[in-house]
Structures are given as C-alpha cells and as structure tokens.
Amino acid sequence: MMEWYFALGFLLGLIIIFMLIGMPIAFSFLSANLIGAWVFMGGSNGIIQVLNNGFGALSSFSLVPIPLFLLMGELFFRTGLGMRMFGAVDVLMGQVPGRLSYVTVVGGTGFATVSGSSMGSTxxxxxxxxxxxxxxxxxxHMSIGPIMGTGGLAIIIPPSALAVLLATLAKIDVGALLVAGVVPGFVLAGLYIVLIWVQTRLDPQAAPVYGVPRVASLKKVFIFLRDVLPMVAVMAVVVVMLMFGWATPSESAAFGALGVVSLAFLYRCMTWKAFFASIEGALKVTLMAFMIVLGSATFSQLLAFSGGSSGLISWATSFDLSPVLMLLAIFAVLIVLGTFMEQISIMMLTVPFFFPLAAKLGFDPIWFGVVVLLSLEISFTTPPFGLxxxxxxxxxxxGTSMKEIYIAAIPYILCSMFMVALLIMFPSLATWLPNMLQ
Known part of the structure; x- marks a missing residue:
C-alpha cells in the first residue's frame, strides 16, 4: 500500500499537469480519477466501480435546485426585470450624496439574491x-468598488447555485446552508453601505451631488410597489419556503423560477428570444456543474480509498494549534488559491479535505460552509487574478486600468474579511436562523 502522502501527491500532481496543458477543470479531475482508479483500485474493475459511484452522485435530489436557480437568474437578467428594479431604486434614493453608489449596493443586493450569479450580476x-x-x-473607486463587492453577495444570499453545489459536495443540508447565508449576507451589504458613507464624508468630490427631478411621495410608493416589491417578493418567497420547511430546496427553486416567469409575462417583457437565451445559459452552466460533481465525487472516493484524505487530516491535526488558528490557516489557503484558480475548482480541490477536518475540529458544518462561501466571495475579487x-x-x-480596479476592490475585501471575523466571534450570525427553524 502506498504511503498517504505519495498517493495524495500522485493524484494532485496528475490534476495539476492536466490543468497546465489546458484541459478544463472537470475533465482534469475526471482524467486523474480514472488513472488513479487504475493504480489504486485494481485496473479496469476499479475504473468501473469509480464511475458507477460517480454517476450515482449525479442522481442526487439535492442537485435539482442548481438548474432552477440558474434559470431564475437568467430570466431575471435577460427579460429586463433587473433593470426595472434598478431604475426604481434610483428614483427612490433622491438626492443622497453618493446616490448611485448606494443604488448599486441596494439594487445590486436585490439583483444578486434573485440572479444567484456573481459574474452575471457584476x-x-x-x-x-x-x-x-x-x-x-x-x-x-466609487463606481467600480460597490459593483464588485455587491456582485460577490450572490454567493452568500439565497438563492445561490454555488451554495447548493458546495452543500452537495460537502454532503451537508442544502436548505440549512442557504438559510444560513441570509443574515451574514445582509450584514455584509450593510457594511458596504457604511463604507460608502465614510468614503463620501472623507472625499465629497468622489461622488458629486447632482440635481434630479423631485418625485412626490405618493408616486414613490407606487414605484416601489410596482417595480421593487414584486422582484424582492420572489426572493423572499424562496427563502421563507426554505425557512419554514414548506418546501424542499428543489421545490423552492421551482417556485422561484415560476415567479420570475410570471413577472416577466405580467410586465410584458417575456420574449421567445429572452426565453431561449435563458434556457441556453442555464443549460451550459448546469452541464458544467454536473461534470464537476462527477469529478469531485470520484476524487473524494479515491482519496478515501488511497488513504490520502485521512492521512492529511491526521497530519494536520497533529500540530498543537487551536481550532481558530487551524480555521485561519484554512481561510488563508482558500484566499491564496483564489488568486489563481476559479471558485468551483477550489471547491473541488478543498472540500474533500477541509470539511472532514472541520468536523474533527468540532466546527458546525453549516457555519463552516458559510465561512467557506465568504472565503470564495473574497477570492472572487482577490488581486491579481480574481474572476x-x-x-x-x-x-x-x-482606459480603466487593472490597478484602478485592484484599488477599488480592496476596501470591499476588507469588509468581507471583517465579516469573517464577526462570524468567528459570533457564530450564531450563521447558525441562529437555521437552528431556530429546525
């Protein structure tokens, strides 16, 4: 039997080689897994066993929300419902200094919750x-920064396809992880608003005030009821159904997609072009997600069979470090990986190690899942290669330089890191809502 560190190095080395030659991440994992199955599990019989188990993972009911959440976001974006909401928030903000930056955070948070796509939102x-x-x-920094910060909220605030994928890979409760992201997500949005307020006070010329037409209070109420409340209500219905157990995550996702379709017809902005483009966009990402699940499931099985995962966990826990220091080390690894890898690749690589390690350290799996999601959100904007x-x-x-983009992103990265610190000091920010509902 090969030592665990040789087995782990062999599997990771194969994945890195395949990625370096330009192979897509899902196929890199799958190719390495097939070779690993041949080496560790007895040739062709091992390959058949690994593939059977991998395809069995694809039949998991917990994967159903992913295409539905993606379809929900695509329809919200392509039918123009998102821009109706932004226009309404813009009118409602009036002549507040830095108004468009606030509009970005307030409207962008609403858009992120419904779209579930950080890249699409950004x-x-x-x-x-x-x-x-x-x-x-x-x-x-007042225009670019809020957009990148708010775009990352789509990872945390439900409905989040990435949260569903993380819960599936980590084998934890999908609904609980989705609900656990509500409070940290909105607290983080609040931190962004405070940051913008401080920036406008320190440098009023960073966001000059300009005249806007005054709108009567009664008309503002009408605009809110017409163009904001229905969009936010879709997200609220999805979250409430999850929170109170009225529907499974899959059923909640279906209601959410149906809600966006209904709104698109109600506002007469549903077209065949938007419909087919939404189906195509959701299908592409869904196929990629399912390939990732296949690769990750077989990778986890090989790590367990070869002793790589158990050996690494035993080695990591052999150091005389407190759980908090181990958590900070995990956080640092995720951030460093985010500087040159995209988030799904990071999840595939780290979930088989980090979640068993977190369990051994005594961390609540749902709380730890929120910390991982926040880490991924930070790595989305980590220089030099955040997506x-x-x-x-x-x-x-x-004419916008990468340096300007980096500088604009840094304050929002610091806000997210402060949110991680709050979660470490007050874990109930993530666990209170799921525990109360259970």
Missing part, C-alpha cells in the same frame, strides 16, 4: 451603471 451592473457614474463625475476583477475590466469604460 457584468450587468458594470456595463450599465459604471458609464453613468463616470458621466456624473464619480471617481473610479470579478477581469469581468469588471471587460465591461468598464475604456
């Missing part, structure tokens, strides 16, 4: 709001 907000803010004289940095570069006005 791309939409960046392409629509940044040119408008630049035209109004906003400095780059949202390059999404923003692609939609930002011409």
């Amino acid at each position: 791309a939409l907000l960046g392409s629509v709001l940044v040119p408008e803010m630049v035209k109004r004289g906003y400095k780059k 949202l940095l390059f999404v923003m570069k692609g939609v930002a006005p011409a």
Whole structure:
C-alpha cells in the first residue's frame, strides 16, 4: 500500500499537469480519477466501480435546485426585470450624496439574491451603471468598488447555485446552508453601505451631488410597489419556503423560477428570444456543474480509498494549534488559491479535505460552509487574478486600468474579511436562523 502522502501527491500532481496543458477543470479531475482508479483500485474493475459511484452522485435530489436557480437568474437578467428594479431604486434614493453608489449596493443586493450569479450580476451592473457614474463625475473607486463587492453577495444570499453545489459536495443540508447565508449576507451589504458613507464624508468630490427631478411621495410608493416589491417578493418567497420547511430546496427553486416567469409575462417583457437565451445559459452552466460533481465525487472516493484524505487530516491535526488558528490557516489557503484558480475548482480541490477536518475540529458544518462561501466571495475579487476583477475590466469604460480596479476592490475585501471575523466571534450570525427553524 502506498504511503498517504505519495498517493495524495500522485493524484494532485496528475490534476495539476492536466490543468497546465489546458484541459478544463472537470475533465482534469475526471482524467486523474480514472488513472488513479487504475493504480489504486485494481485496473479496469476499479475504473468501473469509480464511475458507477460517480454517476450515482449525479442522481442526487439535492442537485435539482442548481438548474432552477440558474434559470431564475437568467430570466431575471435577460427579460429586463433587473433593470426595472434598478431604475426604481434610483428614483427612490433622491438626492443622497453618493446616490448611485448606494443604488448599486441596494439594487445590486436585490439583483444578486434573485440572479444567484456573481459574474452575471457584476457584468450587468458594470456595463450599465459604471458609464453613468463616470458621466456624473464619480471617481473610479466609487463606481467600480460597490459593483464588485455587491456582485460577490450572490454567493452568500439565497438563492445561490454555488451554495447548493458546495452543500452537495460537502454532503451537508442544502436548505440549512442557504438559510444560513441570509443574515451574514445582509450584514455584509450593510457594511458596504457604511463604507460608502465614510468614503463620501472623507472625499465629497468622489461622488458629486447632482440635481434630479423631485418625485412626490405618493408616486414613490407606487414605484416601489410596482417595480421593487414584486422582484424582492420572489426572493423572499424562496427563502421563507426554505425557512419554514414548506418546501424542499428543489421545490423552492421551482417556485422561484415560476415567479420570475410570471413577472416577466405580467410586465410584458417575456420574449421567445429572452426565453431561449435563458434556457441556453442555464443549460451550459448546469452541464458544467454536473461534470464537476462527477469529478469531485470520484476524487473524494479515491482519496478515501488511497488513504490520502485521512492521512492529511491526521497530519494536520497533529500540530498543537487551536481550532481558530487551524480555521485561519484554512481561510488563508482558500484566499491564496483564489488568486489563481476559479471558485468551483477550489471547491473541488478543498472540500474533500477541509470539511472532514472541520468536523474533527468540532466546527458546525453549516457555519463552516458559510465561512467557506465568504472565503470564495473574497477570492472572487482577490488581486491579481480574481474572476470579478477581469469581468469588471471587460465591461468598464475604456482606459480603466487593472490597478484602478485592484484599488477599488480592496476596501470591499476588507469588509468581507471583517465579516469573517464577526462570524468567528459570533457564530450564531450563521447558525441562529437555521437552528431556530429546525
């Protein structure tokens, strides 16, 4: 029997080699798994056993919310419902200093909760709001920063397809993890608002005040009821159904998708073009997610069979470190990986190790899942290679440098790190809501 560190090095080395030659991450894992099954599990019989177990993982009922949440977000984006909500929030904010930055956080949080896609949210907000803010004289950090920060909220606030995928890979309760992200997600959005308020006080010229037409209070109420409340209600229904156990995550996701479709017809913005584009977009990401589950399931099985995962956990826990220091080490690893890997790849690589390690350290699995999601949210904007940095570069006005994008992202990264610190000091921020509902 091969020593655990040789087995682990062999499997990880194969994955890295396949990734370096340009193979997609899901196929890199699958190819390494097939070779590993041949080596560790007795040739062709081992390969058949690994594939059977992997395809069995794809039949998990917990995966059903992923395509439905993705379809929900695609429809919200492509039918124009998202922009109706942003326009309404813009009118309701009035002449507040830094108004468009606040609109980005308030409207973007609402959009992120319904879209469930960080990259989609960032791309939409960046392409629509940044040119408008630049035209109004906003400095780059006041226009770009809030969009990247708010885009990351889609990972934490339900409905989040990435949270469903993480819960599936970690074999924890999908509904509990989704609900656990509600309080930390909205607290983080509140921290972003405080950050913008401080920035406008320190430098009023960073977001100049400009005249806007005054709107009567009665009309504001009408605009809110027409263009904001129905969109937010879709998210609220999904969360409430999960919270009170009225529906499973899959059924809640189906109601959410149906709600967005109904709103699109009600507002007469549903077209065949938007419908088919939404189906295509959701299908592409769903197929990728299912390939990832297949690769991850077989990878976890091989790690267990070869002794790689148990050996690594025994080695990690042999150090005389407190659980908090071990948690900080895990957090640091996730952030470092986020500087050169995308989030799903990080999940595939680390979940088989970190969640068993967290269980051995005595961490609540749902709380730990929220910490991992926050870490992934931070790594989305971690220089130099965070995905949202390059999404923003692609939609930002011409002449925007990567340095400006990095500088704009840093305060929001610090807010997210402060949120992680709050979760460590007050774990009930993540566990209170799921525990109360149980």
